[in-house]
Amino acid sequence: xxxxxxxxxxxxxxxxxxxxxxxxxxxxxxxxxxxxxxxxxxxxxxxxxxxxxxxxxxxxxxxxxxxxxxxxxxxxxxxxxxxxxxxxxxxxxxxxxxxxxxxxxxxxxxxxxxxxxxxxxxxxxxxxxxxxxxxxxxxxxxxxxxxxxxxxxxxxxxxxxxxxxxxxxxxxxxxxxxxxxxxxxxxxxxxxxxxxxxxxxxxxxxxxxxxxxxxxxxxxxxxxxxxxxxxxxxxxxxxxxxxxxxxxxxxxxxxxxxxxxxxxxxxxxxxxxxxxxxxxxxxxxxxxxxxxxxxxxxxxxxxxxxxxxxxxxxxxxxxxxxxxxxxxxxxxxxxxxxxxxxxxxxxxxxxxxxxxxxxxxxxxxxxxxxxxxxxxxxxxxxxxxxxxxxxxxxxxxxxxxxxxxxxxxxxxxxxxxxxxxxxxxxxxxxxxxxxxxxxxxxxxxxxxxxxxxxxxxxxxxxxxxxxxxxxxxxxxxxxxxxxxxx
Numbered sequence: 419x420x421x422x423x424x425x426x427x428x429x430x431x432x433x434x435x436x437x438x439x440x441x442x443x444x445x446x447x448x449x450x451x452x453x454x455x456x457x458x459x460x461x462x463x464x465x466x467x468x469x470x471x472x473x474x475x476x477x478x479x480x481x482x483x484x485x486x487x488x489x490x491x492x493x494x495x496x497x498x499x500x501x502x503x504x505x506x507x508x509x510x511x512x513x514x515x516x517x518x519x520x521x522x523x524x525x526x527x528x529x530x531x532x533x534x535x536x537x538x539x540x541x542x543x544x545x546x547x548x549x550x551x552x553x554x555x556x557x558x559x560x561x562x563x564x565x566x567x568x569x570x571x572x573x574x575x576x577x578x579x580x581x582x583x584x585x586x587x588x589x590x591x592x593x594x595x596x597x598x599x600x601x602x603x604x605x606x607x608x609x610x611x612x613x614x615x616x617x618x619x620x621x622x623x624x625x626x627x628x629x630x631x632x633x634x635x636x637x638x639x640x641x642x643x644x645x646x647x648x649x650x651x652x653x654x655x656x657x658x659x660x661x662x663x664x665x666x667x668x669x670x671x672x673x674x675x676x677x678x679x680x681x682x683x684x685x686x687x688x689x690x691x692x693x694x695x696x697x698x699x700x701x702x703x704x705x706x707x708x709x710x711x712x713x714x715x716x717x718x719x720x721x722x723x724x725x726x727x728x729x730x731x732x733x734x735x736x737x738x739x740x741x742x743x744x745x746x747x748x749x750x751x752x753x754x755x756x757x758x759x760x761x762x763x764x765x766x767x768x769x770x771x772x773x774x775x776x777x778x779x780x781x782x783x784x785x786x787x788x789x790x791x792x793x794x795x796x797x798x799x800x801x802x803x804x805x806x807x808x809x810x811x812x813x814x815x816x817x818x819x820x821x822x823x824x825x826x827x828x829x830x831x832x833x834x835x836x837x838x839x840x841x842x843x844x845x846x847x848x849x850x851x852x853x854x855x856x857x858x859x860x861x862x863x864x865x866x867x868x869x870x871x872x873x874x875x876x877x878x879x880x881x882x883x884x885x886x887x888x889x890x891x892x893x894x895x896x897x898x899x900x901x902x903x904x
Contacts, residue, residue: 457527457539459546463614467523468542476520483514483551483614490617492607494567497621503567504617510563511556512611518552553612564600571598571624577631577669580639580769580784587640587784595627631671631769638766638786644725644794645782648718648742652777655694656711662692663715664774667781671769672762677731680716680751680758687712687753699737713750714742714779716758719770720749722781723760724811724825725794726768732759735828739805746798746807746828764789792820805830 456475458468465482467475491507507513526547527539541547575595581588603620610618650660666684687693687709696710717740723730724747734756739745749758762768768785792815799808807828813820 454524456523457547458543460523460526460542461546461548462519462523463548463551472520472524475523476516479519479523479551480516483516483519486614486616487512487514491611492563493617493619494603495619495621496571496624501570503570505563507616509559510611511554511559513554513556514614515552515554519549522549522552550612551614553614555608555611560604561600564604567622568598568600571622572596573627575627575629577629578633578636579631579669580636589633589636589639591633592629592631594629596624597627598622598624631669635671635673635767636769639769639784641784641787643727643768643783643785643787643790644722645780646718646721646725647778647780648714649777650711650714650742650774650779652775654696656696657777659687659693659696659709659711660714660779661774663687663712664772664779664781667715667719667770667772669769669771671767673767674762674765677759677761679732680719681753682757684712684715709753713748714740715772715774715781716751717743717748718779718781719772720758720760721747721796722770722783724796726783726785727764727790727794727813728760728768728783729763730758730760732757734758735830737831739830744796744798745800745805745830746809746826747796791815797822801827804832 454472456467456470456472460466460468462475462479463482465478467478470478487507489506490504491512492505492510494503495501496503526542526549527535529535530538573595576592578592579590581590603622607618607620610616650657663684670678670683672678685691689708693709693712695706695708697704698707698710699705700707713736720730720733721743730749733749735746736748736750740748750756751758764785766786766789768783771782771784773780792813795812795814797810797812799810800806801808805828807830809825809828811823811825813823
């Protein structure tokens with residue numbers, strides 16, 4: 419009997435609780451429908467509005483929004499420098515549509531059928547529901563504000579560089595740069611701004627951008643390995659093309675084992691980069707095309723590469739001999755078709771210094787002079803018409819010929835195109851211990867760098883007796899002809 423009595427008491431208690439809950443929920447529903455109140459358990463942003471009338475909710479929502487928008491809306495800081503960038507809502511185009519926000523809040527529990535409405539009201543009372551305020555960001559203003567921050571923070575890296583002093587080569591360390599990802603920043607702060615969680619505070623962490631040339635890259639450079647100068651007609655479309663391409667090669671570092679592609683480094687020869695139409699050779703015919711003359715830059719570089727003891731990995735001759743360089747020593751290039759490339763096979767890094775002005779184009783290669791076993795010279799030997807040339811690279815130690823390396827045989831067509839170059843090339847090797855720049859106009863150098871001194875005239879190398887019929891390497895056939903451009 420006692421157990422039955424306890425059971426009846428327990429059931430009665432449960433029924434009483436259910437009755438109270440039902441009456442509470444019923445009262446909540448009646449108040450919601452009859453008095454037009456907001457659903458219980460409802461919040462807008464961080465503001466609780468459940469049980470408020472429309473007028474009360476409007477007053478509270480407006481007050482909260484005006485308070486939030488009155489001060490700084492976005493505060494960005496750069497802790498490493500103690501800098502802060504603050505923006506008010508109008509400066510980033512942040513606005514709130516309070517009427518639509520109020521409509522959204524009042525609609526909760528009033529959509530759908532009556533059973534659906536009752537269920538929604540009870541669910542909101544039990545679980546709660548949060549509505550985001552209706553806000554907008556003006557894309558143009560917001561992007562402009564972040565772009566201004568990015569401009570103030572971004573810093574381009576500065577390469578380490580060398581300069582020339584009376585006693586040798588001076589080394590100058592560079593600095594790293596930094597870059598702010600304003601797109602990622604916008605994605606991170608936008609949700610907080612739109613939810614009016616203001617002020618939105620964010621610490622900036624710009625990405626470090628290392629310099630292309632670090633101090634250790636140039637530490638071994640103690641002098642010039644080779645230099646080559648060719649000449650062109652300035653103040654013409656062809657001359658402008660030469661100067662643009664030459665500038666793209668300046669201060670290019672090639673580490674040991676790395677390969678440099680001319681086309682990759684210089685890039686496409688297009689009008690948007692300033693290139694002009696000038697004479698080119700296409701399938702043996704002289705035509706006008708954009709970028710004409712750039713082959714003189716690749717040919718000048720090619721000669722400097724050979725004289726520095728480096729290894730060409732891609733090289734093609736022209737259809738015709740060029741007036742600016744000896745036959746057999748040219749290297750043609752064409753966008754997407756023909757490239758010139760070489761590999762740094764020396765133990766240490768090399769640095770290109772290039773410049774073209776007033777009709778003189780100079781390419782110099784700097785590195786560790788002890789990497790070279792001696793001094794190189796080029797020996798093109800014409801072996802018969804139409805111009806057919808055997809090309810040798812000769813290594814000297816002092817006045818002694820150490821080796822005579824056969825490179826290739828070039829066969830050219832005739833007649834050559836009209837000459838528009840100023841005068842023939844001069845390519846030379848610096849004498850032992852020499853650390854000065856070429857006689858051509860000095861390439862542009864970093865700020866505060868001393869100009870390179872003028873190179874003294876190199877004494878002529880003693881003439882060595884060459885055989886009447888130089889021995890071509892029987893195992894190497896003549897180079898195949900293919901489409902070429904001037």
